[in-house]
Amino acid sequence: MKSIASLLALCLLAACSGGDKSSSARKGPPPVAVTTTQLALQPLAETVRAWAEVEATASPDVAAEVSGRVSRVLVDAGQTVQAGQALAEIEPGNLNDARLAAEAEAARYQALLAEQQATVSRNQALVKQGFISAAALDASLAQRDALQKQLSAAKAQASSKGRDAARAVIRAPLAGVIEARAVSAGDYVNPGKVVFSLNASGSRRVRLALGGAAGDRLARGMAVTLTSGGHSVKTMVSEVRAGLDPASRARIAWADLPADAPWRVGDALDADIQLASRDALALPAQAVVARPGGQVVYLVDGGKAAERKVVTGMNSDGKLEIVSGLNAGATVAVDGAGFLADGAAVRDAAATGKPAGKGAGA
Incomplete structure (x- = not known):
């Protein structure tokens, strides 16, 4: 009996021992499923977002040239006008009175001069x-010469008052579209008061503002993508101001707007300016992993991952330039790279049909 019990105990021990070996054989993390790509030359573009506003290419402000009360406004914003067309009228009464007085003074000197000329002849x-x-x-001659000078001054004054009377009608200096009206009937205006804003050519452009180091790099010919309200238009920088804007300390530039662009003067847009473009070695951004020691990628070779430290450059539309640390053609983990460590086992996620980043036992 005692020997049978001992034999059973030995069998049980052997069975337990065999189970431990099997369990031990299954220990260790499963391979990480990853997708891979090869480091290769790709076209990259460095872009920045800038503030942009639509403005008229040629936009003279039409101002009152004489004082008076506005009697009539003849046009409104959005209306197309021709060069010389009347836009508003100022009450002309005082201006006409001043003109008539100046003309009368000139006529008086004309009569005095004719009388003095007869005296000189006698x-x-x-x-x-x-x-x-x-x-x-000699005295009569001197008086005649003085009257001639006074007549010339009186005629100049009459001519000036005549022009003032004509300026009671505010006219468009150029053909174009009225962008804004800043006066109403009954308003009193003084010389220099802006009453209309005119888009003289009908064309529009975009005013761009970009600060910091990126603003210092602005140059003519840079590609610009404008977006707003579901519309997108491509153009380029046509002009860059030399100095900085005093208020915002930003660099100011302009880009021409195509005639069929859907935006109006005053609309604010999103502008993406391409500061640089070149072909460079690049990887998808998710292939580059931030570690305490810096940025790394994981080379994939023979089912193992090898960590490599890299230096990155331009970030272009989800792609990172690799400046140093890798050679062209290297096979690198992309999806699932964030789950890897140096020496980790990997498998091809595409071959197994399982999501990248999951182990074989997941």
Whole structure:
């Protein structure tokens, strides 16, 4: 009996021992499923987002040139006008009175000059006859010359008052579209008061503002993508201001807007400016993993992952430039790279049909 019990105990021990070996054989993390790509030259573009606003290419402000009360406004915003077309009228009463007074003063001097000229003619005859002295003739000549100068000044004054009276009608200096109206009937205006904003050519452009180091790199010819309201338009920088904007300290540039662009003057847009473009070695951004020691990628070879530290450069639309640390053609883990460590076992997620980043036992 005792020997049978011992035999059973030995069998049980052997069975337990065999189970431990099997369990031990299954120990260790399962391979991580990854997708891979090869490091290769790719076209990259460095872009930045800038503030943008639509403005008229040529937009003179139409201002009042004389003082007075506005009697009529003849056009409104959005209306197309021709060069010389009347836009508004100022009450002309005082201006006409000033013109008439100046013209009357010029006529008075004209009459005085004619009278003095007759006096000079008589004095010239009397001097020849010896009835008056040469000094008397000289005095009449000097008075005639003074009247001629006064007549010229009076005519200039009358001409000026005539132009002022004509300016009671505010006219468009150029053909275009009225972008804004800043006056109503009954308003009193002084010279220099802006009453209309005119888009003279009908064309539009985009004003761009970009600060910091990126603003210093702005240059003519850079590609610009404009977006707003579901619309997208491609153009390029046509002009860059040399200095910085005093208020925002940003660099100001302009880009032409195509005639069929859907936006109006004053609309704010999103602008992506391409500061640089080149062909460079690049990987998908998810292939580059941030570790305490810096940025790394994982080379995949023979079912194992090998960690490599890299230096990155331009970030372009989800792709990172690899400046150093890898050679072209290297096979690198992409999806699932964040789950890897140096020496980790890996498998091809595409071959197994399981999501990247999952172990074989998942």
